[in-house]
Amino acid sequence: MSWFSRKKPKLEEQVSDEERKVKTEGIFVKCVECESPLYRRELKESFQVCTHCDYHFRFFARERLDTLFDNGEYEKLDEEVISGDPLEFVDTKPYKDRVEAAKKSSGLPEAIVSGKGTIGGHLVYAGAMDMGFIGGSMGSAVGEKITRLIERAIEKRGAVIVFSASGGARMQEGTFSLMQMAKISSALAILHDARLPFISVLTDPTTGGVTASFAMLGDVIIAEPKALIGFAGPRVIEQTIRQKLPKGFQRSEFLLEHGMVDMVVDRRKMRDTIIRLLNFMMNEETAK
């Protein structure tokens, strides 16, 4: 130990996955960034954003859709589509058991929920991923749900919005997971030719095969503040190059500076921003 008192390590090293999500008990929550006490109710009203320092806690997928559509109304889609176990994968526990445990703990059928409704009066097919389901990983079910969203949007001439929160492709479905990148991107090629909008919203974290497929294919790409966004994870990069990564590397603001995202938008302004974009992109002329 050196003679000076060590400063608290910065956010990146310090905050565990658990802490990033608001704990579900108690009336107060302490902000992990500025340590202000926050009323749970107040935090819910501010879309899980700290009202003192604007720190964005992780958002739940359902809440995301509830706060996105007009009047919070939408039709849930493909809830019945769930993961298979094509490889009969067993590591320290069977993949099947991991899926069951994830369903219980997250209350979700898969790592994405999707729905159809209107936003600012525009027809939108939207999906929101959730880190609480096997790290938001993309397997066959996630790939299928997103592809169906896109195909429906093509058929009904709607827009597609996907909120990403994912560690990447799901290892336990092997090459099936990898091919979801190809499947979704192929569907996006048709959506693109049909002159229909795809808005991709990157939230903390978006990495791996999700970033390297649909997440980076938005006509407009929005990032939430300070989200970790990249192809390779920071640890993999550090191991490869054997040096520490610069501060702020792979954060939203870094991507904005390097021209990889169009804008960094506070969650509380997300819906208004999306409506503004849809007003521009949903052009009846292009339907002809």
Next chain:
Amino acid sequence: MENDFNKQAIERVQTARHPSRPYALDIFSSIFENFVEIHGDRRYADDPALVCGFAMLGDEEVVVVGQQKGRDTNQRRLRNFGMPKPEGYRKALRVMKLAEKFKRPILSFIDTPGAYPGIDAEERGQAEAIAFNLREMAGLKVPIIVVVIGEGGSGGALAIGIGDKVLMMENSVYSVISPEGCAAILWKDAGQSARAAECLRLTAPDLLRYELIDEIIPEHSVWVVDRKEADSDSESSFDSIGENLKQILQRNLEELNKMDENQRMKNRYNKFRKMGAWIG
């Protein structure tokens, strides 16, 4: 070793990575004629880890792209161990668009541990480069045949892997993550990589069974560039396997060339569309 479909997965991984196996440029110069290399992405740099060019397969002009590894220390460094950076993927797409412009088919050869995970690659948009290739390859209007010749390492492999036909050499592998990476994450022990390799079902026979690939190109003997290293009973194994590969490419190309363009595009979409194993 003949058609040994029961070979351990980790052995396939080791064979796929073996430095005496033919690399993309070995194949370009052996089964193709008149190869001329095309360099650079016209945006940032030329990436030696991904080689592209025009070539002739028999009497047909084609575009070839492929990841390129190196054999000695200098070559390995130059080729970045076959790990492309964004400029490599952007170069490949540029050349594939030339194929579309001049109505020539595309033959893509996969052999990479993965896309390069580095600061510069991230800064220049590694994820975007891969993603954009996926979407654009899906829409390229000329026939595309993909062959995994060695290592099919995740998104960095798939970035040149969308096609009408996806073939694998018998001893190649294609996986969402390396066995070592998988073992480190799921077992917290890189020593479990043999087990991870087994679990990942990354061999050609597995992937054919799952209908994730279309065909396996047999390797009747050890497939090496240097003839001295080949089986004693098959002195010219590179030539014989290469000749076989050439014939299979020509057969597939003939089939795709005959097909109506709209039908071919529809088939390509449906091919990837049906991939996945979900319930409901």
